[in-house]
Amino acid sequence: MQDHPLIADHGLIGDLRTAALIATDGTLDWFCAPRFDSPSVFGALLDPVRGGRLATHPATAGYTAKQLYLPDTAVLITRFMTEAGVGEVVDFMPIDGHHDRHRLVRLVRCVRGEMTFSVRVAPRFDYAREPFETHLAEDGVVFQGARSVLTVRLIREPGDARAATGVDGEGDVHAELRLRAGEARGLLLETGAAGPVSAVPVAEALRLFDETVDFWESWLGRCTYAGRWREMVNRSAITLKLMTYAPTGALIAAPTAALPEQIGGERNWDYRYTWVRDASFSVYSLLSLGFTDEALALGRWLRDRVDEQDGKDGGGPLQIMYRVDGSSDLTEEILPHWSGYRGSAPVRIGNGAAGQLQLDIYGEAMDSLYVAGRHGLAPGHQGWLAIRDLADWVAANWSQPEEGIWETRGGRQNFTYGRLMCWVALDRALRMAAEHGRPAPLETWRRERDALYTEIMTRGWSTARQAFRQHYDTEVLDSSLLRMPTVGFITPADPMWASTLRAMEKELVTDSLVYRYDPAASPDGLRGSEGTFSLCTFAYVSALAAAGELDRARLTFEKMLTYANHLGLFSEEIGLTGEQLGNFPQAFTHLALIDAAVTLDRELDRHPRAAARRHTVVAAR
CATH class of the missing domain: 2.70.98.50 (putative glycoside hydrolase family protein from bacillus halodurans)
Incomplete structure (x- = not known):
């Protein structure tokens, strides 16, 4: 071969x-x-x-x-x-x-x-x-x-x-x-x-x-970013634009299929589609760089997906991913005649996870629409009706077990991150209704939002680990929860969050790189292991910066940039010896890079002494 x-x-x-x-x-x-x-x-x-x-x-x-x-x-x-x-x-x-x-x-x-x-x-x-x-x-x-x-x-x-x-x-x-x-x-x-x-x-x-x-x-030339990492942010912006389907504004997760998360393993997925989650995150990232046209197009794409779904059979008004034209047929098949990247079979096209229930997408979609509204892109009447219907569905359905953000194939669970983002969905719906004077069942939304808060703080918290956990029936940690302070659920200075961050650092962080979770401790229905997840590493940077640990945040960010390829591009994961793994380039990674750079710039500007202080290399964890 x-x-x-x-x-x-x-x-x-x-x-x-x-x-x-x-x-x-x-x-x-x-x-x-x-x-x-x-x-x-x-x-x-x-x-x-x-x-x-x-x-x-x-x-x-x-x-x-x-x-x-x-x-x-x-x-x-x-x-x-x-x-x-x-x-x-x-x-x-x-x-x-x-x-x-x-x-x-x-x-x-x-x-x-x-x-x-x-x-x-x-x-x-x-x-x-x-x-x-x-x-x-x-x-x-x-x-x-x-x-x-x-x-x-x-x-x-x-x-x-x-x-x-x-x-x-x-x-x-x-x-x-x-x-x-x-x-x-x-x-x-x-x-x-x-x-x-x-x-x-x-x-x-x-x-x-x-x-x-x-x-x-x-x-x-339309980019408004003028921070410390302009070259890397500009390259990430161009990369995201390259992965945008112009006729609809849809952003694909990656332009490749079946590149492995482990060489020789079976975690080989087709990423040439538009995830509601990725599209939602990108609205915030694009707006932070001044690309309002692209953000507006993605917002319209999201609203169209809400408008065309009916939420029957408990599946929710949104599918987690779509083709670039908005169609929902993503039937997964295997190409048995292809050997796979470096022998990593099976080669899959299509994506069988499209039918999963992942509750977090509703919070990410609602948060992006809320942020867009604060940038002058408020929804019209029909758009508000679609948002209201989505919030109504979340209020009635958030207590369902689900597959979770990582699309595991080991069965549905009560994932803490899914509950967190349902809280975000209702919180942002309440804010939009108040700020724009829109009609809505405010008492119902407020009641369910507050019930979510209480449940996460009790059932999502592990007394044994002194940390928020992946789901209610495990003690496993999950780095998706690094977004808890980012979305405003908990303050970065809260002792419960500080304890969670320390627990994650002990279990999921290796030389500044971050694993999603430990597959050995949390069976996900798939064989083999995977590398550190680059999205999570950049999210860790943002969490450190928000917590005021600017020296560590900046060093972690700079170290992560050394894993980019010769052109400044990132795949999904980083392997044990520093090799890039998974589909390439990965939109989620470049979105998170932009967010980390913007967050770091903001915090360093607020604390000029920290920005000017000479950094010393600390021992690797």
Whole structure:
């Protein structure tokens, strides 16, 4: 089996409808079209033999490769250094607004000396389940399947000689590009209906490059963040934008599927969908950076999901996740013919957790709508009716056992975090009704909110552990509860919270990295273990900062930034030796990074002596 690039050895490009992952060796090994959640065109990330790839690299061995983003953009540059010269592969996707047409430009250029590039185009439609035919033309090639088509057009100068190409027994196309310093050629890949295969002049490719750069620089220019970690926050903002489906405003959890939480394990999920939880968190994060249009679009997406559900059969008015167009069919299936990332099978597409009951999503959704309202995005009449219906449902149904935030598959429990966020849902509904003078059953909501508070403080508290616990029938700790002071349920100075934080640090924190919970102590219905959860680490930073422990918060944040990849991107988890695990890049992680940076900036500005104090490295926990 061929070696996989590491999960972290990738950059992300996209056109706000779909995205592609490109490894540091110039291999495009993950691309789905026409949408994030569509079947794959290239999938070598999950099977290097059967998955398909677009490979471009020096034809000679012994090269060194480096990768960077053009500053303040989503244009990815992979640089190759050899004894004969230096070359670059520049990848980007123009933002043109077409729903069905997606263009990926790969400019190949020599910047010093001379270089011959080897090119291989090997698509595998529908997760390598759809056969295709290869049709060579003078100016490119068409890969035609029964339902899919990929057109590859050459980027070249008028008068160039016919490119030397060949087709192998798999239908893959091989070619070589010989370039001298200052020359640029390349490929333009286009999905959708097949058309005439005409060459793309280099000048046209450069025009698309300029337009794409202008788009990203203009978009990022709206960011209002001016804090201490601007580069990392800006990269996180661009990454979140890349994972936003423009037609609906939906934010996917990650552009990948089935990347493992443990190498060789079974915790391999499809994250190419929009979670109500992630979308809700992102409203707050985007507003904190000044991106009101994106926050408003997500708020509308959330309201549409509430409007279209009826809450029958005890399932709740919201499903926990949806496709990017708002549809709810996420049937999970396994691809038995794919080996998985580094042998991590099964490879799953679709997500069977979509039908779970997770009560926390109602608090996160309501909190985001409340925050949006305080930023001038208050709901209209129909929006308020939808919010009122949601709060009514929470008031009547919060006492149900549920699956919890981590989508465990070990059965329903009375999760403390779910109860906490139901408290948030009713608390924010009460606040919105009062602040905007909206009609509502205030006494019912207030009664149920206060009952939730009492229950959490009694049944959610473990006297033995002197800490809030994962659910009522366990002594296990859960780092989701790091958000208790953030949502205003408890003050950071409360002795019960200080005791909980110390207990979490003793059990869930390792060298500043934070586990979600201990699977060995809290069976979740799945085999194997997992790494530390990057969202929780950034939440820990925010909790420390809110508690006034600014030195520790800042050091933890800075240490966490060292686990980013070479481009500033994070996956879902960090493994024992510091490797990135899980789907990549992970929206939740980048949202939490933004929130931690904003929180730290605010607290450091309030305490300038702490901000100016020289920090010392403390012993690892």
